[in-house]
Amino acid sequence: MKPIQMVDLQGQYEAIKDEIDAGIAQVIRSAKFINGPEVGLFEKELADYLDAGHVVACANGTDALQIALMALDLPPDAEIIVPAFNYVAAAEVVALLKYKLVFADVHPRYFTLDSEDVRRRVTPKTKVIIAVHLFGQGAPMEELMKLAHEHGLYVIEDNAQSIGADYIFSDGSRKRLGTIGHIGTTSFFPSKNLGCYGDGGAVITNDAHLASAMRSIASHGQSKKYYYQRVGINSRLDTLQAAILRPKLKRLDEYIIRRREAADFYNRHLQQVDWLILPECAPYSTHVYHQYTVQVKEKNRDNLAAHLAAFQIPTMVYYPEALHKAPAYHRQEISLPVAEALTSSVISLPMHTELTHDQLTYICDAIKSYGT
Numbered sequence: 001m002k003p004i005q006m007v008d009l010q011g012q013y014e015a016i017k018d019e020i021d022a023g024i025a026q027v028i029r030s031a032k033f034i035n036g037p038e039v040g041l042f043e044k045e046l047a048d049y050l051d052a053g054h055v056v057a058c059a060n061g062t063d064a065l066q067i068a069l070m071a072l073d074l075p076p077d078a079e080i081i082v083p084a085f086n087y088v089a090a091a092e093v094v095a096l097l098k099y100k101l102v103f104a105d106v107h108p109r110y111f112t113l114d115s116e117d118v119r120r121r122v123t124p125k126t127k128v129i130i131a132v133h134l135f136g137q138g139a140p141m142e143e144l145m146k147l148a149h150e151h152g153l154y155v156i157e158d159n160a161q162s163i164g165a166d167y168i169f170s171d172g173s174r175k176r177l178g179t180i181g182h183i184g185t186t187s188f189f190p191s192k193n194l195g196c197y198g199d200g201g202a203v204i205t206n207d208a209h210l211a212s213a214m215r216s217i218a219s220h221g222q223s224k225k226y227y228y229q230r231v232g233i234n235s236r237l238d239t240l241q242a243a244i245l246r247p248k249l250k251r252l253d254e255y256i257i258r259r260r261e262a263a264d265f266y267n268r269h270l271q272q273v274d275w276l277i278l279p280e281c282a283p284y285s286t287h288v289y290h291q292y293t294v295q296v297k298e299k300n301r302d303n304l305a306a307h308l309a310a311f312q313i314p315t316m317v318y319y320p321e322a323l324h325k326a327p328a329y330h331r332q333e334i335s336l337p338v339a340e341a342l343t344s345s346v347i348s349l350p351m352h353t354e355l356t357h358d359q360l361t362y363i364c365d366a367i368k369s370y371g372t
């Protein structure tokens with residue numbers, strides 16, 4: 001059996017090697033390394049895939065969040081609500097731009113924002129909610145958009161982990177995550193469901209004015225070459241990365257199916273393990289399983305990780321510290337009990353497009369042998 005990895009990027013590359021290599025060779029031959037035609041083509045293809053008005057590619061998913069916030073032109077005392085159980089990027093850009101960071105708690109089963117807790121934290125200074133679609137499924141967008149309409153707020157959807165998943169509205173209609181709020185952002189970090197071979201990201205919007213502001217901000221605030229309309233940053237997707245992403249975007253739905261098959265295998269084979277809480281799919285979202293994250297009840301999560309490591313099974317803890325507890329973001333004593341509890345119970349199992357039946361069986365058997 002092939003060694004088990006959290007993510008098998010080599011295996012995925014082998015299957016599409018010819019197309020990827022040809023794309024890379026073409027960019028090198030053209031020598032259009034910056035803003036080459038592949039970047040625009042990829043932006044258009046991603047906009048079509050998402051059914052979104054505009055996609056602007058940028059250097060990474062953290063920049064995408066920064067560009068999105070900069071485009072909103074917020075007052076300096078703006079308060080921005082972000083989930084406390086999350087990757088650091090959203091909190092980081094809010095702090096860098098010197099807005100007030102307000103953490104909210106998350107749902108104990110879905111891991112995404114708890115809209116009731118968000119509602120409790122809205123003040124007259126609140127301007128933005130950053131809804132993070134964590135681990136492969138959506139935050140409760142319908143409720144968050146309702147709250148945003150009531151209070152005149154912007155909603156940014158951080159879709160770095162859930163690209164390709166759909167939001168299911170209460171009337172049964174669907175939209176791709178990342179296209180419901182005012183701006184969506186994403187990351188093409190290599191291990192993401194749509195990952196390149198380096199860094200990459202994008203912002204997504206249906207608003208032409210925001211799209212043009214974000215395109216300018218990502219390019220030093222220029223209106224045209226060497227004319228500066230606003231303060232911007234330098235954030236570009238390399239042409240090489242766009243050439244790598246184009247064939248991978250064509251296969252994204254197929255990759256999602258493989259992730260769902262692996263998740264389904266885990267669900268079926270781990271459901272009788274009574275000390276595990278398996279990931280639950282929210283009724284308002286499809287799931288693309290960026291992570292397969294379980295919660296360990298009654299037993300020690302870190303000892304389970306050590307037990308699996310002895311079987312050469314890697315695991316990861318996303319995330320071991322709630323952001324309001326991190327020294328960098330600890331502004332005031334607040335209690336967010338769900339986020340805090342999750343940090344000591346969650347563990348993510350290997351999840352990628354190349355997992356085999358034998359590997360999945362081996363992982364499930366090793367889990368079941370823990371503590372027996």
Ligand SMILES: Cc1ncc(COP(=O)(O)O)c(C=O)c1O
Nearest residue numbers: 060061062087089158160187189
């Ligand atoms: C939820 C979330 N937001 C933002 C980012 C930032 O993306 P990048 O690493 O491309 O800056 C990540 C990446 O890990 C992420 O998981």
